[in-house]
Amino acid sequence: MSIRVFIISALSFLFFELQAQESAKHEKKIFKDGDGKVYVNKDLPVYLSISSSPDGSDRQILEGKNPMYSSPMYLDSEGYNTIRSPWQVDPETKKVVSPKAEVIFELYADSKAPKTKINYESGNVSNKDGKVTMKSGSVLLTASDETSGIAAIYYSIDNAPFQQYTNPINLSEEKSNSMQYYAVDNVGNAEEILTANIIIDNSAPVSNLDIDGDLSDDVLSVRSTIQLEALDNSSEKTKIFYTIDDGKTYLFSKPISMAGLSEGEHTITYFAVDDVDNNEEKKIYSFFLDKSAPRVIDEIIGTTFIANGKEYYSGRTKLKLVAMDNKAGVKEVRYSINGGEFKLYESPFYLSEPGNLNIEVLVMDKVNNRLRTTEFSDKNNLISYVDLAGPKLQHSVTGPSFMLKDTVFITKDTSIKLNGNDDDSGFKEIDYQIDNGASSTYTEPFNIELDGFHIITYNGYDNLSNSSTERMICIVDNEGPEVFNRFSINSNKSKVIDGETVQVYPPHVVLFLSSTDKQAGLDKISYQVNGSSMQPYRSLIENFKKNTLYRINVSVIDKLGNENQKEIVFYIE
Structure with missing residues (x-):
């Protein structure tokens, strides 16, 4: 058995x-x-x-x-x-x-569970922090067991019921897939559930170009840089490649400097590639690199005068600045006069600071290329000079005159002379008017005939037509003083002597002399008695002799030398 x-x-x-x-x-x-x-x-x-x-x-x-x-x-x-x-x-x-x-x-x-491995058939696959990114493709599961061998592999996608794995799993829809899987051996040992987050990414990234620094209507300066960045919904590692003009292709890693490029038209071609080899269509950005600052041309509006190596400008002279730029266009023009603050140029301006003129101009285009220059109206190698002041004027007189405060006392015989001097652009001419009369150009000294108060207003001009005005206040006095006499005793009788009737006075009479002048004022009184020498009148005249005819000639002179005379005839008994 x-x-x-x-x-x-x-x-x-x-x-x-x-x-x-x-x-x-x-x-x-x-x-x-x-x-x-x-x-x-x-x-x-x-x-x-x-x-x-x-x-x-x-x-x-x-x-x-x-x-x-x-x-x-x-x-x-x-x-x-x-x-x-x-x-x-x-x-x-x-x-x-x-x-x-x-x-x-x-x-x-x-007693040991099997172990399952996952593989991907899809070109480049990115696996970072437990997240897998790939293009449409297949997911392969393989398992191994140390003893009894593998009975089956099971998987589930997005919470669907587990099913037995028999063939590679095809994933084509662009989305994130949550996958679970495990294996069982032939004696029923089951593996712990494994998970995988699988993102299907079939879309190329989108790159963007940005300009840091100077930019105006696709015009850049050497200070500008080009920044490239890319956005991708799935991939974390995205590369950007670029080519300038027909040059080499580079991997973008830092802002692209314009410093090494020539002035003129350029293009940059760029595209992004994600970490699963989705390639963006190439993009092209065209720009102009402007390295040149604007130019400035100055133009004088108004009167100028050249003398002694200087070009003179008056206070009525304006400076016009015209700026031109090769590409970007002029942004602003500023100017400084004789080291002062820079002011924004908006329209022609007056040259209002006297003396040597130094104008500094700062011009900037729309991409901030700038030029700072001190050149100004130097076409003839002349020094620029602003003359704001009119000539210095003065007057003088020749002949009888004297000054009292601000008034000159003169006669018709007094000559009036007008003078002008200008240390800058030079003296040109004087015109004048007496009182409210017509204006005349001064050529030579002149006189005023009419007695009385007068005002001479005269204007001087330099070679830039800068003017200054002065006036001369004068009083014309052509008449001598008036003579007055007075006796200390009134006469009560008269007498005819040689056919002339004269007043009779006693010997103790006293004669007083006086004088007044309308304008200039009395200077002195002189007198002579019966043909004797002239003597100055200082006090009363007395000590007359009895039975004597007296002829006293009185002379009065004012401060301008105008003279008047008077004869006083009387008899002493």
Whole structure:
């Protein structure tokens, strides 16, 4: 009778639907492969039975000496285990085979879950911080097991029910996919659920160009830089490549300087590439690099005069500044006069500061190219000079005159002379008017005939027509003083002597002389008695002789030399 030994394990036959987020309840079991190897889930109890027939119809459970550990028993070692009988017996002779050898039943205990790997078939794949980005492609799952081998791989996408993996998983829709997967071996050991976040990115990034610094209608300066940046909804690593004109292609890493480019038209071609090789269509930006500052031309509006190496400008002279630029256009013009603050030029301005003229001009275009220059009206190598003042004027007189406060006393014989002097652009001429009369150009000294108060107003002009005005206040006096006499005693009779009637006075009479002048005032009184020499009148005249005819000639002179005379005739008894 043949004896068969059976290994029986406690099996669970409950199945559950595979739902997302958790694996199914896979049964733990015994598995026999094609080579006859028997694999036992190490967590299962093992019962040994014996039978004398292949079908096990008379099978009996074996119990060891210590049923607590033998019925059931558990395999203690991971992997290879054996059940042994002491010696091999020849089935025909029923005798121990020589040389002696044990009868060995092999078992393989398996408690370890398999391990699954994920791979991607899609060109460049980005994997960062547990997030995978790739173009449309396939996801491949492979698993390995140390002992009993792989029974199946399961996966779920976006919380769908788990399904068994049989072929590569094709992902083509552009979105983020949340994937779960795990493997089960042949004795029911299930792997912990693994996760993968897979982003399908079929869209190229979008690059943008920005100008830092000077910019005006696609005109740049050497201080400008070009900044490139790219946006991508999925990829984190995006590269930008650029080419200037027909040059080399570079990877953008820092702002692009304009310093090395020539002035003129340029183009920059640029595009972005994400980390899964989505390539943006090339973009082109055309610009003009303006390295030149504007030019300034000055124009004088008004009178100028050149003398002694200087070009003179008057206070009525304006300076006009005209700025021109090659491309960007003029932004502003500022000017400084003789080191003063810079003022914004808006229209022609007066040259209002006297003396040597130094005008500094600062002109700027719309991309801030600037020129600062002190050149001004130097076409003839002349010094620029602003003359704001009219000539210095003065007057003088020749002939009878004297001054009282601000008034000159003169006569018709007094000559009036007008003078002008200008140290800058030079003296030109004088015109004058007497009182409210007509204006005349002064050419030579002149006189005023008419007695009385007069005002001479005269204007002087330099070669820039700067003017100044002075006046002369004068009083013309052409008449001598008036003579007055008075006796200390009134005469009460007269007498005819040589046909002339004269007044008669006693010897003790006293004669007083006086004089008044309308304008200049009395200077002196002189008199002579009966043909004697002239003598100055200082006091009364007395001590007359009896029976004598007296002729006293009186002369009065004012301060201008105008003279008047008077004869006084009387008789002393």
